[in-house]
Amino acid sequence: MSALDPESRDCRVSLAVDGPSGAGKSSVARAVAKRLGYIYIDTGAMYRAVAYRALRAGLEVAAHEAAIGALAGELQFEFRPVGEEQHLFVDGEDVEGPIRTPEVGNLSSPVSAIPEVRRHLVAAQREMAAGGGVVMEGRDIGTVVLPGAEVKVFLTASEQERARRRQTQLTKRGVARSLEQILAEQRERDERDSTRAVAPLCQAADARLLVTDGMCKEAVVDLIAGWVREAEAGDRGEA
Ligand code: DC
Numbered sequence: 261m262s263a264l265d266p267e268s269r270d271c272r273v274s275l276a277v278d279g280p281s282g283a284g285k286s287s288v289a290r291a292v293a294k295r296l297g298y299i300y301i302d303t304g305a306m307y308r309a310v311a312y313r314a315l316r317a318g319l320e321v322a323a324h325e326a327a328i329g330a331l332a333g334e335l336q337f338e339f340r341p342v343g344e345e346q347h348l349f350v351d352g353e354d355v356e357g358p359i360r361t362p363e364v365g366n367l368s369s370p371v372s373a374i375p376e377v378r379r380h381l382v383a384a385q386r387e388m389a390a391g392g393g394v395v396m397e398g399r400d401i402g403t404v405v406l407p408g409a410e411v412k413v414f415l416t417a418s419e420q421e422r423a424r425r426r427q428t429q430l431t432k433r434g435v436a437r438s439l440e441q442i443l444a445e446q447r448e449r450d451e452r453d454s455t456r457a458v459a460p461l462c463q464a465a466d467a468r469l470l471v472t473d474g475m476c477k478e479a480v481v482d483l484i485a486g487w488v489r490e491a492e493a494g495d496r497g498e499a
Pocket of ligand 1 (some may be wrong): 369399
């Protein structure tokens with residue numbers, strides 16, 4: 261059964277995975293979703309896509325905040341399987357390549373601080389999660405988008421560890437970046453994402469904190485998938 265098969269959603273719970281950039285959220289969330297047959301929703305990709313479309317339209321955050329907000333409301337987002345991967349399509353265009361560049365990544369942080377952008381994207385994300393059976397990953401999932409999620413995880417790692425992981429990821433995509441450069445960009449994004457007025461990055465009161473330094477991905481996935489199975493059993497009255 262495909263992770264995107266709507267039939268696999270019956271009687272399933274929702275899992276919210278939040279944390280700073282480079283904490284390994286994407287690869288862990290994707291693997292947990294695959295293991296459980298859940299739908300994986302990468303909300304960061306949606307903010308990146310708005311940044312990419314704004315850049316393409318020549319809209320700058322400082323001068324065109326309202327226009328970028330309006331643009332976010334016009335876009336149609338859809339996650340579709342492409343081979344073994346899942347890509348984000350915007351208005352039918354596969355944007356997976358362009359949204360992963362460092363330029364778009366850096367721009368997505370100020371774009372995600374625009375309240376109107378968040379309003380539109382949060383509405384779209386709630387719609388995607390309406391049937392349950394989702395692993396939704398981002399910064400404000402447990403606090404704002406799905407405050408009722410049965411399982412919430414705040415995934416993080418030390419600054420150095422996160423920067424090293426980001427560098428490995430970029431190298432795989434053929435992008436050369438020094439560790440110093442990545443650390444500086446990471447600090448800037450963390451600072452902006454944690455201090456912005458709307459939906460800043462913070463751990464939900466009922467989220468489990470998972471610091472992954474020294475843990476292999478499989479161990480993290482096992483742990484989280486176990487928590488979801490416990491919650492599913494609780495939902496069925498087996499607890
Ligand atoms: O997880 P990511 O690096 O792909 O996220 C891109 C940007 O979007 C990042 O600056 C944080 C922001 N973001 C957000 O504000 N809220 C989310 N739910 C997901 C991402």
